[in-house]
Amino acid sequence: MSLPGMDIEAVARFLADRGVTVRGELTAEQISGGRSNLTFRVSDGTSAWVLRRPPVAGLTPSAHDMGREYTVTEALRPTAVPVAGTVAIDREGAVLGAPCTVVDFVPGLVVRDQDDLAALTDAQVLAVVNSLVDVLVALHAVDFRAVGLESFGRPEGYVSRQVRLWARQWEQVKTRELPDAARLAAALADFAPPAEAAIVHGDFRVDNTILDADRPEIVRAVVDWEMSTLGDPLTDLALMCVYRDPVFDLVLGTTAAWTSDRLPSTDALAQRYAVTSGRDLGAWDHYLALANFKLAVIAEGIAYRARQGADSGSGALAAADATPELMAAGLRLLRHSPRSTDTVTATNHS
Incomplete structure (x- = not known):
């Protein structure tokens, strides 16, 4: 069967040329x-x-x-x-x-949807989520200079550049005009928290990891690193929390494991991260609003690619239904929270 984007004979030659033994x-x-x-x-x-x-x-x-x-x-x-x-x-x-x-190839358990999650006990679910947060803390604690990643990104001004980047990407992938998109981008335009440099994953949640099949609380590998860079670690945490919103099911086209009410709340995720990492969650509502904006653009991009004929999976066009909800959620966060760089308590907005 032909697979779009794959040429197995070319891949075989490529591996052989790179010295990989193909038996x-x-x-x-x-x-x-x-x-x-x-x-x-x-x-x-x-x-x-x-x-x-x-x-x-x-x-x-x-x-x-x-x-x-x-x-x-x-x-x-x-x-x-x-x-x-x-x-x-x-x-x-x-x-x-x-x-x-x-x-x-790392063998193990990938928990994508709530059917996958059903195989785990409540105690295992809690242990898995705690391990994921701990891995995120470990990632943000890596000395990026010591591992040769000092030129991997520009952490200075990272958050404000993120706002501009996702605003530009919205213009490239939008399938209709949404006034809330421009409003949210404008409302975030001056969000520039003090720079903190860490390796950020950019797409961190349970289905972007491989768990041990026998002991799922052990994370065998974190995958899907294409959006990683050096930047503000709280952007990673905020996006992970916004992924908990049930509207994310529309983006993935499935009943996602990460949106299940069996998982700890976003309060609990943020609190464990804050305690384990020692970081204050300053301007937390603004971080969450930016995460909503990013996810809204991602959702629109999925629908855009489907309209262009890419093989994006079943229900890809429906991903666009999440976009206005996410844009509106980001605006609500900013309207209901005064601008502050002081420490705030994480609250559940999902």
């Missing part, structure tokens, strides 16, 4: 889940790898950066952050017509 005929299957980069499991019957590449149409600039994903994963291998082993990268797109990366 038999390669096969590929697309791994379900995710609406960003295409992800394939490639196997020779003995060994297995994961290949990732951008979508075949409707690219959102900076949201499908394969070189970035490979660089950060390689740098994090000696740290406490669990990642898959790096194997090879095609930065120019000579193999598949777009850049791609190959990493080791």
Whole structure:
């Protein structure tokens, strides 16, 4: 069966050229889940790898950066952050017509939807979420200079650049005019908290990790690093919390595990992070508003790619239904909270 974006014979030649031992005929299957980069499991019957590449149409600039994903994963291998082993990268797109990366296949449990979550007890669910927050804290604690990532991003002015970046991406992927989008971008335009430099994942939640099949509280690997950079760690935390909103189901096209009411509240997530990391949640409502804006643009981008004919999965057009709700939620956060850089208590807005 032909897989859009995959040429298995070209991949076989690519691996051989990179010195990877391929013991038999390669096969590929697309791994379900995710609406960003295409992800394939490639196997020779003995060994297995994961290949990732951008979508075949409707690219959102900076949201499908394969070189970035490979660089950060390689740098994090000696740290406490669990990642898959790096194997090879095609930065120019000579193999598949777009850049791609190959990493080791990490066996384990991927919890994407609430059916997957049903296999876990309540105690396991709590342990998994606590472990995820702890891994996020560990990521933000990595000395990025010590692992060679000092030029991986520009943390100074990161938040204000994020507002401008997502505003530009909205203009590129919007499928209709939404006044709330311009209002939210304008309301966030002067949000410039003091710079703090950390490696940020940019898309952190349970289905972007691989858990141990027997002990799911152990995170075997964090995956999907294409939006990582150096920036403000609270943007990672805020986006993880906004993902808890049930409207996120429309974005993923499934009843997402991360939106389940079996998980701790966003209050609990933010509180555990704050206590474990020692960070104050300053201007928390503004961080949450920015996270809503980002997710709204991502949702619109999914629908845009579907309209362009990309294989974005079933229900991709419905992702756009989440966009106005997320834009409105971001505006409500800013209207109901005075601008402050003082420490605030995280409140549940999901």
